[in-house]
Amino acid sequence: MSFEKRNITCGELRIEDEGKEVILNGWIDSRRDLGGLIFFDLRDRYGLTQLVIHPEKRADLADKAKDIRQEFVIWAKGIVMKRESPNPNMPTGLIEVEISDFGVINKAKLPPFEVEDDIETNEETRLKYRFIDLRRPVIQKNFIIRNKMYQVVHRYFAENNFIEIETPVLMKSTPEGARDFLVPSRINKNRFYALPQSPQVYKQLLMVSGFDRYMQIVKCFRDEDLRSDRQPEFTQVDLEMSFADREDIISLLEGFIKELWKEILDIDIDAPFKRMTYNEAMTRFGSDKPDLRFGMEIKTVSENLKSCGFKVFSGAIESNGEVALINAKGCAGYSRKQIDGLTEFAKKYGAKGLAWIKLVDGKVNSPIAKFLSDDELNSIITAAEAVDGDLILISSDSWTRTYTILGALRLEIARQTGIMDKIKSDFSFSWVVDFPLLEYDEESERYIAMHHPFTMPKTDDIELMENEPEKVRANAYDLVINGAEVGGGSIRIHDNEIQEKMFSLLGMSKEEAEDKFGFLLNALQYGAPPHGGLALGLDRLVMILSGIDNIRDVIAFPKTTSGLSLMDGCPSYVDTKQLEELSIALIKKEEE
């Protein structure tokens, strides 16, 4: 089908262009046929331009226009005219193009939903027709931001002497950490590649090779359950530096984030960012990714309640737990039902119950008041800095659980009381540092690496590895923006012996370590420089910059929460022949 090729886009004509002859190509956004006057809005990625036909002058065009429907792809030639009734809401609203000739390039079926910004279509339908959904300007905006981010990344890190190197997508399966996606192959039967959860080991090897500063915008894969901010394949800005310490990496990243915010949002942000240890983040905000845009900090009150008459509290303290609280300002009016709702919410995080104290009309209203002395009660109220009208929520459990529960409640109260709405266009940037190196995993009855097994312990703590491994802090750091973990990094182990020690702490025998990571241990013996780095979640950064709370809206072709692609129907069953070639037998053959 022939068409006249455009010489201008739909977003750029202005009043200065009056009188020009132009050719436009695009999609019919809408048509308004007034009988004696026909309007079309023509859309492309750059914007909208109004086309007009005067039937009294051009009956032939009016006739042709009768068959034009929304989302048809057309070309139109005409003269740029000043509008009789301009539309101040459109960038091109002062002009219109009076058509002298046009043609249909391609017809379109009626789309299942309209190509508009404020539609409320089920996401299921949107994902099935993703190619139409992606026409919506609101969605396209996210990909324009995303593209700008690629450019800032490449420019900033190139200016800082980083070089981009591609690492394998088919790699060795690593048993530590998230579940791998496995890839069989015809040539090597019974063996499997894995898709990378991260190029971690490769980038460390690149440091051994002397590349000094590496970066890559890279896809990573994890076969774990999905969430509104988690997809099985996602993009990281991955980087690694040699002869660098934590401060080098942190200040480099602060420079990057500054530039990103300036470039994309034209906002100047202050650096250095706040710093907080893991311990502080947990005890003040109940999270290792604290949202610092508002207060409502957690207060620990264990000290005053050691011997209190409320067994839930004293018992928790006795078994090395804590009693802590948050003050839900102005929430004393919460009904029994609302508080029950909060209790249910807390239970999702492992709470057995939730104690509360209301301060109403100068009186204390609380089911636990009768178990506490006046001094104990007052010490709680004082710690909470509570005044009349406040609701104090108290949690007592193990250390981790107490703070995690209160951290979740803090966010929930902020949502319920409108604090979240107030702060939604604010930004807070911080580093959480000094994570524990290890955490004990009840299920496998061993220590597992909190960050990853290549993380360097803090120098002062290395000697603790022998006898008190749970006390060892890692030289690791997370970049947290608005309560989201946007990046995580660490100084890596470059010493073969420490790395072996680490593997053995994780319960790996020498043979096992050799089998799984022998190539790394080997490389560390051939002149490994001290090095460290970080990986940024690019999708999450785009989400924050575009103010979107759903990762699917910043990924062109995302999966649903059950890992399906509704548009192309993957994952799909495969032919028996294909399986035979790979020597794969299915344990349970699906019907059909």
Added chain:
RNA sequence: GGGGUCGUAGCUCAGCCUGGUUAGAGCGCCAGUCUGUCACACUGGAGGUCGCGAGUUCAAGUCCCGUCGGCCCCGCCA
């Protein structure tokens, strides 16, 4: 692995608790009218596997069970 919630016209939803006439509304769509619209307006019309399956019942969109799918959360995500 677990919990919550949703699935009815092309789209968004009401109806379901308390089973009973021909399953409704708005938007969109189709036809007609209309010379300044831009959410065009007005008149008329078409449009349904109530996700799927099985059950209870004289009777199921509605009740029970199963199943598929969307979303959110816990676990999980080094």
